[in-house]
Amino acid sequence: MRHYDLGLWDGRPAIAFLPDSAQVVLQDLEEPERTRRWRLPPRTLVCDLRLLGPAQDPAVLVATHEQSLLRYETGPDHPVHTARLGTEVLSLAPVSDELVGVATATGLLCLRLAHGVDH
Numbered sequence: 001m002r003h004y005d006l007g008l009w010d011g012r013p014a015i016a017f018l019p020d021s022a023q024v025v026l027q028d029l030e031e032p033e034r035t036r037r038w039r040l041p042p043r044t045l046v047c048d049l050r051l052l053g054p055a056q057d058p059a060v061l062v063a064t065h066e067q068s069l070l071r072y073e074t075g076p077d078h079p080v081h082t083a084r085l086g087t088e089v090l091s092l093a094p095v096s097d098e099l100v101g102v103a104t105a106t107g108l109l110c111l112r113l114a115h116g117v118d119h
Contacts, residue, residue, distance in 0.1 A: 024072070
């Protein structure tokens, strides 16, 4: 099972892991029963995952091998936003609560992420 060190969630260490191909789980390491779960689209292959935004209400950004970024927020268990980049995503690096650096096969991007994106 693949784990992602997410730094701090609400001031405490957190990890994310993929218990199966259908979900992402965010877990508080000091209080393991404190978790959040989100559904992945069918057959999604995750290449990177980062916690973004304010610690008390974080968003999770998932980079996929399908050249997409999926944004998850508290509440819905499905992505609230999907961005297709058209190039292989290599890694993500949070810059601030609203900015994320994205390394791709063809260059570097800095994306501004709006909080509370509606469909």
